[in-house]
Amino acid sequence: MKDELRKTYTSANKAAWNASASLHSSGERWKLLLEEASRPGFSVLDEHLIATLKRMDFKGKTAVQIGCNNARELLSLASLGIRPALGIDQSGEFLAQARQLADAAGLALRFLEADVYDLPEDVGSYDLALITIGVLNWMPDLFGFFRIVAGLLKPGGALVIYETHPFLEMFDPDSKTPYEPSFSYFDRRPQVVSDAISYDGKNHGKGETGYWFIHSLGDIVSAAAASGLQIIELKEYGHSIREPEYDLYENRDAQVPMSYCLVAAKP
Numbered sequence: 001m002k003d004e005l006r007k008t009y010t011s012a013n014k015a016a017w018n019a020s021a022s023l024h025s026s027g028e029r030w031k032l033l034l035e036e037a038s039r040p041g042f043s044v045l046d047e048h049l050i051a052t053l054k055r056m057d058f059k060g061k062t063a064v065q066i067g068c069n070n071a072r073e074l075l076s077l078a079s080l081g082i083r084p085a086l087g088i089d090q091s092g093e094f095l096a097q098a099r100q101l102a103d104a105a106g107l108a109l110r111f112l113e114a115d116v117y118d119l120p121e122d123v124g125s126y127d128l129a130l131i132t133i134g135v136l137n138w139m140p141d142l143f144g145f146f147r148i149v150a151g152l153l154k155p156g157g158a159l160v161i162y163e164t165h166p167f168l169e170m171f172d173p174d175s176k177t178p179y180e181p182s183f184s185y186f187d188r189r190p191q192v193v194s195d196a197i198s199y200d201g202k203n204h205g206k207g208e209t210g211y212w213f214i215h216s217l218g219d220i221v222s223a224a225a226a227s228g229l230q231i232i233e234l235k236e237y238g239h240s241i242r243e244p245e246y247d248l249y250e251n252r253d254a255q256v257p258m259s260y261c262l263v264a265a266k267p
């Protein structure tokens, strides 16, 4: 993809996330998160991600999170003895929330406001690169993305992605027929997002227009492998890590994949 076109999408997405930020830093949910962050052992990580990270033993090692948002997950790594070192996000508004949470947690780390496709040369290298739910689909060019992510790792370091399963992206829980696929698994056109971005399942009206990209699991693994990373493990799960409206796909006899964890190492 041409740099200029990619930038058109990422700039729009930056505006969309910044415009939605205030929805995430008000109300009881935010107050509770700030309180929880100030307690020793703060963690929002679930048992699956914790088990993966513990198995790999990153104790005392440094971590970078790409698309860290308010950094609740990055800060949670400290509860496993991992050192949160750098959070990268292009939304300055969300990084302001991240700084508040880091202060509450008493953790000193760097936050970098940047488009991941356009990182400064002195960004550094880390033992663990973490990507969690809701990041890959904002990326217009997966091959370019993974090249950059691989560049953030030290030799011997590892990438851990814990994301929505691409198969789940075919379904729209708000559709009249939510169990019928609404989107083609193979549609590579940008999907226009015009609603304000929130996680609470409520409709907050229109926001700034952003662009969302459907990537298949094959695309994701191929792009990771092409960046020179070695695929170590790909686990698919039937549990949801999505907003509450996706709960209707969970705990069914004929279970669809809802999330996955990909681990890849830098030789």
Ligand SMILES: C[S@@+](CC[C@H](N)C(=O)[O-])C[C@H]1O[C@@H](n2cnc3c(N)ncnc32)[C@H](O)[C@@H]1O
Residues within 6 Å of the ligand: 010, 013, 014, 017, 066, 067, 068, 069, 070, 071, 072, 073, 088, 089, 090, 091, 094, 114, 115, 116, 117, 132, 133, 134, 135, 138, 139
């Ligand atoms: C869904 S949020 C991540 C939420 C996080 N996993 C959590 O559960 O708290 C996605 C984040 O990716 C960031 N993002 C999207 N495109 C980006 C880009 N090109 N460069 C850097 N950050 C980007 C957005 O600003 C947003 O904060």
